[in-house]
Amino acid sequence: MESILEVKNLCKSYSNGSVLQHVLKNMNIQIYKGDFTVIMGSSGSGKSTLLYALSGMDKPTVGSIYFKDEEISGYNNDRLAIFRRKHCGFVFQQMYLNDTMNVLDNILMGGLLVSKDRKQITSKAKELLQSVGLDETSYDKFPSQLSGGEAQRVAIVRAIINSPEIVFADEPTGALNSTNAVNVLEVLTKINREGQSIVMVTHDIKTARRANRILYLKDGVIIDECNLGQYEKGDEERHKKLRRFLEEMGW
Amino acid sequence: MKLKTIILITSLSLLLTFLFLIKYIDSLEYHASDIIKVNDIQKRIEEDMSKNSISYKSLEKKYSCRFILKSESEYRNELSHAIQKGNVVLDYEKGNQLIGKIIIPANSDSFVQLKQNLKIIIGGMILFVLIIIYIITSYLYVRMLRPFRKLRNFAMNISQGNLDIPLKMEKENYFGAFTESFDRMREELKKSRKAEFEANKSKKELVASLSHDIKTPVATIKALCEILEIKLKEEDALTKIGTINQKAEVIEKLINNLFHATLEELEALKIEPKEELSTIIKPMFMDINHYGKIYFKNEVPGCLIYCDRLRMNQVIDNIINNSYKYAGTDIDVSFEEIEDAIVIKVEDYGNRAVEEEIPLVFHKYYRGKNVDGSSGAGLGLYLAKQFIEGMGGSIECYVENGFVVILHVKKV
Numbered sequence: 228m229e230s231i232l233e234v235k236n237l238c239k240s241y242s243n244g245s246v247l248q249h250v251l252k253n254m255n256i257q258i259y260k261g262d263f264t265v266i267m268g269s270s271g272s273g274k275s276t277l278l279y280a281l282s283g284m285d286k287p288t289v290g291s292i293y294f295k296d297e298e299i300s301g302y303n304n305d306r307l308a309i310f311r312r313k314h315c316g317f318v319f320q321q322m323y324l325n326d327t328m329n330v331l332d333n334i335l336m337g338g339l340l341v342s343k344d345r346k347q348i349t350s351k352a353k354e355l356l357q358s359v360g361l362d363e364t365s366y367d368k369f370p371s372q373l374s375g376g377e378a379q380r381v382a383i384v385r386a387i388i389n390s391p392e393i394v395f396a397d398e399p400t401g402a403l404n405s406t407n408a409v410n411v412l413e414v415l416t417k418i419n420r421e422g423q424s425i426v427m428v429t430h431d432i433k434t435a436r437r438a439n440r441i442l443y444l445k446d447g448v449i450i451d452e453c454n455l456g457q458y459e460k461g462d463e464e465r466h467k468k469l470r471r472f473l474e475e476m477g478w
Numbered sequence: 479m480k481l482k483t484i485i486l487i488t489s490l491s492l493l494l495t496f497l498f499l500i501k502y503i504d505s506l507e508y509h510a511s512d513i514i515k516v517n518d519i520q521k522r523i524e525e526d527m528s529k530n531s532i533s534y535k536s537l538e539k540k541y542s543c544r545f546i547l548k549s550e551s552e553y554r555n556e557l558s559h560a561i562q563k564g565n566v567v568l569d570y571e572k573g574n575q576l577i578g579k580i581i582i583p584a585n586s587d588s589f590v591q592l593k594q595n596l597k598i599i600i601g602g603m604i605l606f607v608l609i610i611i612y613i614i615t616s617y618l619y620v621r622m623l624r625p626f627r628k629l630r631n632f633a634m635n636i637s638q639g640n641l642d643i644p645l646k647m648e649k650e651n652y653f654g655a656f657t658e659s660f661d662r663m664r665e666e667l668k669k670s671r672k673a674e675f676e677a678n679k680s681k682k683e684l685v686a687s688l689s690h691d692i693k694t695p696v697a698t699i700k701a702l703c704e705i706l707e708i709k710l711k712e713e714d715a716l717t718k719i720g721t722i723n724q725k726a727e728v729i730e731k732l733i734n735n736l737f738h739a740t741l742e743e744l745e746a747l748k749i750e751p752k753e754e755l756s757t758i759i760k761p762m763f764m765d766i767n768h769y770g771k772i773y774f775k776n777e778v779p780g781c782l783i784y785c786d787r788l789r790m791n792q793v794i795d796n797i798i799n800n801s802y803k804y805a806g807t808d809i810d811v812s813f814e815e816i817e818d819a820i821v822i823k824v825e826d827y828g829n830r831a832v833e834e835e836i837p838l839v840f841h842k843y844y845r846g847k848n849v850d851g852s853s854g855a856g857l858g859l860y861l862a863k864q865f866i867e868g869m870g871g872s873i874e875c876y877v878e879n880g881f882v883v884i885l886h887v888k889k890v
Binding site for chain 2: 247289
């Protein structure tokens with residue numbers, strides 16, 4: 228399998244007064260192209276820190292991160308911003324939609340940072356909105372008029388408008404009720420089917436079930452991983468295996 | 479033990495008393511007769527005789543006595559025999575004339591019976607006394623002596639320095655209150671001993687770390703003096719610089735002595751490896767790069783290592799200072815990352831290290847043949863080995879172009 232992200236000896240430390248606190252410790256991971264990778268672990272285990280380091284939103288203290296063959300860990304902030312804009316899409320628990328813009332503009336704002344072809348971007352945005360189940364009536368709505376699930380789907384469209392190589396999602400269903408969460412997960416599963424690589428952090432087992440690879444984090448170290456790739460979606464075995472795995476990990 | 483002997487002696491003496499009493503009772507003989515009964519019998523015999531119709535034989539049967547008449551030939555013999563047996567001999571008179579004697583046998587049957595009963599009673603009483611004694615002593619043993627023995631063992635443990643063994647005592651015990659305070663005494667003793675130990679240790683550690691901290695600036699002073707000695711031309715200034723240098727050397731020696739003396743006492747030095755970033759290693763070399771002779775061939779691979787900063791500093795200090803002392807050449811430092819460790823190679827180009835001495839350099843107090851009056855205690859590499867192994871790493875060395883030290887520092 229082709230690896231899209233590779234991490235070597237990744238460490239992230241925060242200084243806590245005079246004491247350095249090591250959140251990520253000598254981490255070595257490969258993220259494969261086309262995978263739906265989920266990072267799990269108890270609170271404080273370093274899940275989000277890992278996601279931010281992987282996505283270039285935060286710089287590692289030591290260690291190197293390779294995006295394909297490009298080492299991004301040495302980049303300065305500007306180069307990192309360009310890298311993120313070009314190659315990464317982000318979905319957060321809080322959607323961070325711009326409240327003063329309508330749905331379409333919110334999406335175009337992201338798209339026009341990379342491409343100058345407004346017409347093409349607009350049609351792509353409409354197409355994508357269609358595919359996540361939002362019809363024309365929603366184009367002119369403002370974020371405050373959307374339900375949580377709809378807003379998150381808009382955020383997903385914004386994340387994938389530039390056809391990023393990898394989408395990072397930090398608890399995308401954390402703030403949603405279960406129906407909306409399922410809708411959003413369906414969208415994520417769908418874009419993954421279409422070849423989109425996704426790395427997602429969650430502590431919800433239902434969300435984790437969508438992944439085909441689960442990394443379990445404990446005290447800043449990946450202690451084990453679980454592959455669900457061989458099971459069909461909705462297969463009872465898939466759920467059982469995940470549950471067994473999480474039990475072993477002390478979930 | 480003592481209690482046992484007491485019980486044994488008591489039981490034995492009681493048994494002996496019992497045996498003696500039995501013997502004594504057996505030896506007793508009964509010689510007295512019931513006078514009233516005898517008189518009564520005599521009276522009745524006389525009454526019966528006066529009726530004159532009864533024969534001697536029937537009288538003998540009736541009163542279980544015997545008549546011997548004077549006229550009988552055996553008279554004297556029988557009489558003395560009867561007296562010997564302790565029987566009562568009465569005169570048998572008719573009118574005022576002595577005809578014979580009436581012999582009434584002493585009632586020995588009931589006496590034998592009495593003796594038997596007496597034996598049983600005495601035996602029973604002695605048995606009873608024995609049982610009472612046993613019960614009392616076992617009670618005493620359980621309630622008093624056993625706790626005392628526990629107490630003794632406890633005190634013994636304390637005197638041997640085992641302060642961890644608690645004294646368990648039942649509350650209803652007579653010594654319950656005492657034992658509790660004894661146990662509290664033990665706890666206090668333990669606490670104060672621990673506190674004393676800690677205080678002592680931290681004092682020594684303070685001295686050890688202080689002397690290490692003083693060493694670095696002194697080394698800088700020395701290095702600067704050496705530079706000034708080359709640069710300065712004036713005679714006056716040169717002598718002064720020389721003095722400064724000499725004094726700095728004295729200070730260094732004193733600190734070394736102090737440091738090693740405390741280390742000696744400390745013996746088991748505390749090594750507390752923590753998760754540290756590997757980037758802290760390079761500054762440790764830079765800190766003692768007084769002569770600018772240390773060259774880095776590459777950068778430290780970034781990762782987390784197990785390392786005690788202070789100890790790591792001392793390890794590097796000792797290695798580099800050895801090189802300064804014995805080689806005095808440039809020092810090359812290179813880093814390499816392997817699966818579970820970072821490898822640090824420190825290499826100098828002095829040709830004075832001797833291959834045969836390599837296996838000995840990590841020994842305590844071992845000093846190579848090349849010391850030539852340079853100061854030191856032969857502890858540097860010994861300590862370096864202790865420290866680095868305490869962090870889960872290892873150290874080895876060999877001779878190449880000079881002396882090479884390889885450090886393995888464990889990764890997290």
